[in-house]
Amino acid sequence: MSNNRSSWSKARLGGTVALAAILGFLLFYPLPYFVKTPGSAEAVKTRVSVEGSDWQEKGDFLFTTVLQHIKPSILEYAFVRVKEKYTETVPVEQAIGNVSDVDAYNQLTEWMRVDSEASAVMAAYDYLNKPLQVDETGVIIRSFLKDTLASRKLHEGDIVTGIEGKPIRNSEELALQLKNRKPGDAVKVQIQRGKKTLEETVTLVKLDDGGGASRAGIGFYFSPVRKALPDIPVKFKLDDIGGPSAGLMLTLDIVSKLEQKDYTRGLKIAGTGTIDAKGNVGQIGGIRYKLVAASREGAAYFLCPKDVLASDGNQKEAEAFLQSYSTKMKLVPVATLKEAAAFLAGLPDQG
Numbered sequence: 001m002s003n004n005r006s007s008w009s010k011a012r013l014g015g016t017v018a019l020a021a022i023l024g025f026l027l028f029y030p031l032p033y034f035v036k037t038p039g040s041a042e043a044v045k046t047r048v049s050v051e052g053s054d055w056q057e058k059g060d061f062l063f064t065t066v067l068q069h070i071k072p073s074i075l076e077y078a079f080v081r082v083k084e085k086y087t088e089t090v091p092v093e094q095a096i097g098n099v100s101d102v103d104a105y106n107q108l109t110e111w112m113r114v115d116s117e118a119s120a121v122m123a124a125y126d127y128l129n130k131p132l133q134v135d136e137t138g139v140i141i142r143s144f145l146k147d148t149l150a151s152r153k154l155h156e157g158d159i160v161t162g163i164e165g166k167p168i169r170n171s172e173e174l175a176l177q178l179k180n181r182k183p184g185d186a187v188k189v190q191i192q193r194g195k196k197t198l199e200e201t202v203t204l205v206k207l208d209d210g211g212g213a214s215r216a217g218i219g220f221y222f223s224p225v226r227k228a229l230p231d232i233p234v235k236f237k238l239d240d241i242g243g244p245s246a247g248l249m250l251t252l253d254i255v256s257k258l259e260q261k262d263y264t265r266g267l268k269i270a271g272t273g274t275i276d277a278k279g280n281v282g283q284i285g286g287i288r289y290k291l292v293a294a295s296r297e298g299a300a301y302f303l304c305p306k307d308v309l310a311s312d313g314n315q316k317e318a319e320a321f322l323q324s325y326s327t328k329m330k331l332v333p334v335a336t337l338k339e340a341a342a343f344l345a346g347l348p349d350q351g
Contacts, residue, residue, distance in 0.1 A: 030071035034095035035080055036088040038289040039065030041270050041297035044246075044253040051233040053257060059264030059350070061253045063246040064272050064293045066286035068095075070102060086292050098143045099156045107157030107194060109242035111140055111225075116244035117236045121228040122277035123247075124254040127337050133229040134277075136170040137161070138192065139222040145205070148219025153200040154191065159225055160218075161197075162190030170224055178204070181216045189218070232258070245284035247275030248303060251337055252344070263341060266350030270294030270329070271303030271340075273314075279337030281305045283314050288321045295327040301347075303340050306333035 043060040069080055071092065081087055096105040118134075125132040138161040144151040162168050163177035164187055181187065183206040191198050207217040228234075234254060238246070249271050256263045263269075272290050274282035283305050284290075294302050307315040315333045322331060334340040 026074045028073055030073065031077055032071065032092050033077070034090045034092060035069040035072055035077060036090065036286055036289060037067045037069070037080060037084045038086055038292040038296070039067035041065075041290075041293040041299060044249050047237045048250060048253050048257075049235045050254070050257045051235065053232075053260075055257060055260050057253075057256055057262045057264040058266040059262070060268050061249050061256070061264060062268055062270035062294060062297060062299055063249040064270055064290035065241065065246075066289045086289060088286075088289075100144075100151065104156040106242065107155065108140075108142070110194075111157055111159070112244040113238060113242050113246075115223070115226070116247040116274065117238065117250065118226050118228040119244075119275050119277055120247050120250035120254055121230055121234055122226075123251045123275045123279040123337055124258060125228075125230060126277060127251075127255055127279055127341070128258060130231075130258075132231075135227045135229060136224055137227055138168055138225040139171060139174055140225050142221045142223055144221075145207075145219040148205050150189075150202040150205075150218045150220060153202050154189065154218075154220070155193065157193070159192040160189060160222070161192055164188050165190070171222070174222075178215070178217055183216045185216060187218075243284075244274045244282075245272050245290075248273035248281050248305075248334075248337070248340065251275050251279070252340060255337075255341065262349070263344040265344060265347040267300040267347070268298055269301050269303065269344065270297065270299035271301075271332075273303065273305040273334070275337065281334055281336060281340070283312055287314050287318050291318060291321060291325070291327075291329075291331075295325070295329045299329050301330050301332050303332050303334050303343075306335040306339075308335050 041062040041064045044063050045056055069076060096102060099105045099108060122132060138159045140159045141154060141156050143156060160168050166177050168174050181204055183204055185204045186201050187204060188199055188201050202218060204216040205219045206214050208214050252263055272284050274284060287304060291302060304318045305314040318331055332343055
């Protein structure tokens with residue numbers, strides 16, 4: 001009798017352990033995918049403020065996002081696929097492109113968002129013909145050359161701020177500090193990685209300048225790190241957002257606040273697109289998901305990057321998607337901030 005109870009108890013315990021193991025696997029095992037779905041369409045004015053001014057538009061500029069479920073568990077993946085009609089499953093390697101890992105990818109996209117804030121201020125001041133001070137504070141690593149040795153110590157998204165203790169604020173200062181060095185030389189590189197200040201020793205490699213010339217270099221592609229210093233401080237609260245695609249909508253909101261002119265015309269105006277310092281609107285990813293988010297939020301118009309180059313595709317993709325998606329929202333392709341502002345200024349005021 002006691003033996004039977006013992007066997008039953010062991011079997012029950014074994015079943016419980018097996019069930020817990022299966023549940024744990026379903027809950028915590030990360031799938032090697034990014035799952036993309038429509039994100040939010042949120043009012044820019046809740047995230048951007050101009051110091052000393054409480055002026056607000058009657059309507060709303062909406063910046064739109066793509067929600068990325070990074071390496072979801074099996075249960076999370078199943079829940080997303082059941083809940084959301086519009087989804088895309090992308091292998092991690094494809095989603096992060098040439099970036100070495102997800103941490104570096106997140107670090108790089110965070111900088112892209114910060115840089116889009118600076119670009120939005122620069123574009124707004126350029127549009128309004130207002131003088132603006134812009135400081136250069138380093139260069140950020142975008143990707144590495146195939147044979148570089150530096151990728152063992154440095155990451156994409158690292159901001160190079162010095163070489164051997166000498167400040168590096170731009171590409172010219174970087175070239176100057178490496179000018180008289182040779183391939184195989186070891187140099188100490190000062191970097192900013194997130195909130196950490198680090199120093200790494202890397203070995204220089206031979207770089208081909210084209211035409212048979214060569215020089216020593218670290219071996220990465222980079223972009224300038226800039227800080228806009230407007231006479232009227234502009235503050236952003238976008239720490240939970242990554243990437244540069246809100247640039248156009250941020251700029252429109254800043255222009256509207258500085259001019260105290262309501263470009264929303266009392267409507268919900270959604271959109272997406274990168275912005276550069278001169279107000280040119282650039283291509284972005286996941287436009288169909290942003291269209292869905294904007295439509296669900298009740299946007300009247302959606303500003304999207306216009307296809308200008310042969311390689312561009314946002315406008316074509318958006319137009320094709322809206323042919324099969326039921327919405328009253330109207331698509332407005334724009335190539336520049338001036339085009340966007342002119343279109344909005346021509347709308348009747350809804351009050």
